């Protein structure tokens with residue numbers, strides 16, 4: 209059975225999640241990447257959307273205007289690591305509960321997730337049409353002056369996912385754990401291959 | 410067909426083909442992803458592969474580019490010296506990229522150097538990138554279309570080694586790139602490796618290695634063996650889809666080589682992501698064509 213989180217997300221729900229779990233989201237997902245992070249954390253500007261209990265998506269979508277509003281064409285995750293510098297303060301300031309992106313994040317975000325109870329999750333990269341079809345409606349857009357990719361698109365989503373928890377509230381970081389593992393495995397593998405490619409004699 | 414009509418025909422073919430391959434993965438990639446999915450037994454890896462499959466089906470149904478990053482358009486051309494439109498190919502390809510960007514639509518991915526402005530047309534200085542090979546006495550043209558996404562271009566790297574480092578140095582270099590940058594490039598990846606005597610040669614060959622159909626090996630037996638060894642080794646790392654760990658890491662490892670200088674071994678790596686958008690088309694002098702990457706497709 210699908211595990212579904214619904215906004216506003218409660219701390220108790222998040223505390224039950226462990227890195228590696230797969231969840232889906234119902235409710236509000238707001239796109240938020242480099243510029244809004246910078247504006248809030250570095251420039252001290254207040255966000256025009258109250259993110260308390262909601263989810264953000266590190267993504268720059270392709271959106272088209274239709275008579276009665278906007279339509280999501282394509283929305284895929286961008287590399288989360290670019291927001292690492294800001295994310296702890298961002299979580300503290302906004303009360304955001306779920307951060308969705310691509311690839312891992314670092315110790316700053318891990319600390320933020322542990323202290324303020326939030327999680328980071330991965331949406332499969334390159335699956336932008338799938339993600340777009342899971343957006344029920346774009347309710348509004350803020351900071352459109354930043355351009356289409358950087359604006360805050362307030363989306364109502366239904367069973368948005370799969371979302372793979374990569375950083376949980378307990379200090380686990382899936383990608384960091386994997387990285388250590390990959391590097392450990394690499395040493396003997398490379399040694400073995402090298403012994404077979406000694407073509408220069 | 411007079412020359413004007415031929416120019417028009419080829420422009421239309423290339424516009425449609427450029428737009429088409431931004432929405433549909435080539436046959437060999439689709440088959441490989443299916444094969445890799447079947448080998449996975451972890452829930453996590455299966456969920457990711459299933460999302461990829463579903464995404465491709467939706468892209469097909471809704472006629473949309475499968476990944477939001479439709480990359481920088483590149484054309485790798487092998488043109489016969491007798492091809493009737495030899496002098497027009499460059500203009501035709503520029504128009505095709507421009508028109509496909511509107512038609513598909515493709516994302517605007519051309520930022521001018523120094524001005525640091527996105528041109529808003531997906532074309533710019535030397536973009537679409539065109540790489541030329543002239544084939545003596547041939548009458549047709551073979552074009553490899555490629556969309557180089559940001560995520561999968563990021564790991565691209567090269568290094569010139571001293572001969573003392575040997576082929577061992579090549580292996581180490583490739584594995585380092587893969588464990589440090591591969592994870593964010595949307596695995597399972599296609600790894601293109603170029604080896605030659607200087608870095609420009611290695612870099613060009615590493616990109617061309619990405620166009621070889623999956624499953625075809627280097628023509629030299631040592632080269633083929635080295636590809637097999639690295640492919641197995643990288644798969645044993647178990648990066649899995651999206652770097653979330655799994656049974657495999659790569660769709661393949663392809664090496665392209667050129668004779669080197671006695672004092673140098675240059676190696677370069679180019680990466681193709683799971684959404685490896687490459688397309689191959691052969692156009693004859695009478696403007697009939699055959700698409701070899703996506704069988705049975707007419708434009």
Ligand code: SF4
Nearest residue numbers: 334476558560595682
């Ligand atoms: S790496 Fe490839 S699949 Fe992933 S986001 Fe970039 S272009 Fe799309």
